[in-house]
Amino acid sequence: MTTIQFQNTLTGLENKMFYFALSLTSNSENAHDLVQETYLRALTYQSKFSADTNLIAWVFTIMKNTFINEYRRNVKAKTTLESQSNRLRISFSKDDFYPSVDSIHAEKEIHKEIDKLDEEFRVPFQLFLNGYKYKEISERLELPLGTVKSRIFFTRKKLSRCLCEYVN
Secondary structure: OOHHHHHHHHHHOHHHHHHHHHHHHOOHHHHHHHHHHHHHHHHHOHHHOOOOOOHHHHHHHHHHHHHHHHHHHHHHHHHHHHHHHHHHHHHOOOOOOOOOHHHHHHHHHHHHHHHHOOHHHHHHHHHHHOOOOHHHHHHHHOOOHHHHHHHHHHHHHHHHHHOHHHHO
């Protein structure tokens, strides 16, 4: 299949692609965006398409995978934002410039609990809170990546049990 034939066939699928995108997104604006993203990826990876396969199935697979990846990215972003806002809610009042007495007390308690941790858990967790990525912490502390991840995970669990009264 030549490039022109590929592009003409791809353009001819626009209505089918839109309806499939609409079934995935349930929103016409998002469906149009998904179709455009699918066009871009199909044209970018045209060399990967095998002429003896079904173009419609190939394009729909690209669209489905694009939708799934975007959905996962959005869920992760929302989770990150929610967890960040929870942390800010614990530490500060609604007015960020003038924290309430309760939030100052809660923040001190959080830091006390972190300071009580064993060094093997405290150090990776503090590095993580300071913005270091897991891999950077692993390299800096000369620990396996899995060890760093598990220590941070267990530290979170322990702190959430110790500090449950300050969450609400």
